Amino acid sequence: MTRTKRTFLCFFAVATLFAWAADTPKRPRLVLAIVIDQFRYDYLQRFRQDYNSGLKRMLEQGAVFTDAHYLHAATVTAVGHSTFLSGATPSVSGIIANEWYDRESNQSVTSVFDPKSKLVGGVPGAAGSSPRRLLVSTIGDEIKMHGLESHSIGVSIKDRSAILPVGHMADAAYWYDPDSNHWVTSTYYYAELPGWVRKLNDENRYQRYLGAKWLPFDAKDDSAKPFCSMVAGSEVRFCGGLEATPWGNEMIEEFAERAISSEELGRHAGVDILAVSFSSNDYVGHAVGPDDPAVRDISIRTDRLLGKLLDYVDGQVGKGNTLVVLTADHGVAPVPEVNEARKMPGGRLSEVLLSRKMTDALTKRFGPGKWFLPSPATMPYLNLELIKTRKLDPDEVERVAAQAASTEDHIARVYTRHDLLAGQVQRDDIGRAVSLGFYGPRSGDLVILQEPYYLFEATGTSHGTPYDYDTHVPMIFMGSRIKARSYPERVAVNDIAPTLAAILQIQEPAGSVGRVLSEMLEP
Numbered sequence: 276m277t278r279t280k281r282t283f284l285c286f287f288a289v290a291t292l293f294a295w296a297a298d299t300p301k302r303p304r305l306v307l308a309i310v311i312d313q314f315r316y317d318y319l320q321r322f323r324q325d326y327n328s329g330l331k332r333m334l335e336q337g338a339v340f341t342d343a344h345y346l347h348a349a350t351v352t353a354v355g356h357s358t359f360l361s362g363a364t365p366s367v368s369g370i371i372a373n374e375w376y377d378r379e380s381n382q383s384v385t386s387v388f389d390p391k392s393k394l395v396g397g398v399p400g401a402a403g404s405s406p407r408r409l410l411v412s413t414i415g416d417e418i419k420m421h422g423l424e425s426h427s428i429g430v431s432i433k434d435r436s437a438i439l440p441v442g443h444m445a446d447a448a449y450w451y452d453p454d455s456n457h458w459v460t461s462t463y464y465y466a467e468l469p470g471w472v473r474k475l476n477d478e479n480r481y482q483r484y485l486g487a488k489w490l491p492f493d494a495k496d497d498s499a500k501p502f503c504s505m506v507a508g509s510e511v512r513f514c515g516g517l518e519a520t521p522w523g524n525e526m527i528e529e530f531a532e533r534a535i536s537s538e539e540l541g542r543h544a545g546v547d548i549l550a551v552s553f554s555s556n557d558y559v560g561h562a563v564g565p566d567d568p569a570v571r572d573i574s575i576r577t578d579r580l581l582g583k584l585l586d587y588v589d590g591q592v593g594k595g596n597t598l599v600v601l602t603a604d605h606g607v608a609p610v611p612e613v614n615e616a617r618k619m620p621g622g623r624l625s626e627v628l629l630s631r632k633m634t635d636a637l638t639k640r641f642g643p644g645k646w647f648l649p650s651p652a653t654m655p656y657l658n659l660e661l662i663k664t665r666k667l668d669p670d671e672v673e674r675v676a677a678q679a680a681s682t683e684d685h686i687a688r689v690y691t692r693h694d695l696l697a698g699q700v701q702r703d704d705i706g707r708a709v710s711l712g713f714y715g716p717r718s719g720d721l722v723i724l725q726e727p728y729y730l731f732e733a734t735g736t737s738h739g740t741p742y743d744y745d746t747h748v749p750m751i752f753m754g755s756r757i758k759a760r761s762y763p764e765r766v767a768v769n770d771i772a773p774t775l776a777a778i779l780q781i782q783e784p785a786g787s788v789g790r791v792l793s794e795m796l797e798p
């Protein structure tokens with residue numbers, strides 16, 4: 276080969292390499308993954324005029340999916356947070372509820388309860404939490420398994436909301452311990468809190484809010500009517516705790532800023548992850564419902580807080596280096612009494628009556644006995660020991676209990692374990708949502724669903740159904756390769772993880788069932 280030829284080939288190889296590098300988009304330095312707990316999609320529309328900060332910026336500069344839903348029926352915190360960055364349904368991730376009856380250890384367990392770990396930074400010796408019950412990988416796990424240098428951190432008031440989005444290989448998850456008023460973690464991550472977290476705890480910033488009143492965001496002075504007070508027994512509604520006020524979110528945001536600066540997030544060679552879950556919206560929403568002015572107020576304050584966080588990230592990581600994704604873990608139903616007053620359906624049901632109806636039917640047919648293990652009436656666990664000693668057919672016992680439950684007023688559907696495992700369910704969206712929420716080794720023996728707008732709670736409101744007010748949530752992406760506009764097609768929250776995997780050029784998480792939202796990506 277002549278020298279010229281070799282030079283030419285060499286030039287060609289380098290040129291090809293450059294062309295390839297130009298074709299491969301640059302990865303963001305930081306993924307800022309945000310969940311607002313119990314933030315219904317329609318809060319973006321109802322309070323739009325009042326947003327002038329973070330939510331406004333995301334709505335104007337982001338890809339806004341206006342019809343994003345969860346695929347699963349059990350729309351609760353743990354399940355939403357485990358779906359967020361895994362793309363998995365509970366039928367694969369194993370996170371079927373906030374808590375369930377664990378037949379192996381014969382006790383109720385939470386989604387993150389881990390007796391092998393201990394709490395770090397709170398009450399000494401208290402049991403810790405970890406992602407061990409999550410059966411699949413997350414985006415954070417896949418970044419690390421890809422071999423990229425990455426720091427990933429989760430933070431929230433709730434342990435499950437801090438732990439589940441970031442997954443198994445996270446550097447740390449931090450949550451708030453109301454007993455000690457400290458940010459805590461568990462021995463799964465660290466034997467001791469990092470210095471910067473200890474320092475933040477030592478500042479005792481919660482003391483700012485002792486005895487405070489939550490006034491409307493635009494109150495001119497103290498004469499405005501407060502939404503709640505941190506002092507119990509006053510004329511004003513008792514807030515219940517710091518977590519149930521906008522100050523809970525403020526403490527989370529403050530922690531997120533400290534994490535970014537102390538852990539130098541967005542300044543490592545690969546891609547860092549900061550998952551922030553704002554919990555206070557959920558506590559407030561449960562107490563007063565979606566139509567109360569307090570929910571509007573905390574939504575507006577969330578807009579301001581998000582703006583503060585986005586500005587801070589821009590300053591620390593540099594504009595254009597961060598990919599922001601925002602969603603909620605579930606929606607919420609209206610308060611039944613509010614619905615009743617406006618001629619809408621709905622009301623309150625009793626778990627005690629439902630349980631009694633099933634127990635009576637089983638007693639009548641098979642004789643008296645402790646037929647159920649401690650479990651919610653809407654996902655009961657049968658006493659398999661008793662069924663075995665009486666030499667009964669579990670399928671038949673399920674059927675008798677299901678038949679009894681289905682005759683209770685305002686029960687829409689009852690599914691048995693047998694039917695769900697055999698795939699014998701009504702082939703519509705609700706049948707599919709219940710099936711996707713069912714994981715044989717962990718789920719109960721019946722899944723009982725009430726009619727829309729009916730609740731088993733005695734006060735306030737809740738969520739946890741496959742109805743649209745619970746499944747429809749915001750879903751917004753913002754970053755350098757994202758085409759900013761509104762996307763009206765129906766998508767699933769499960770599409771977030773595969774889309775992030777495509778942007779980051781890494782393996783999709785193990786249980787991901789979503790699709791890449793290629794319509795919003797610049798080529």
Ligand SMILES: [Zn+2]
Pocket residue numbers: 313352557561738
């Ligand atoms: Zn909730």
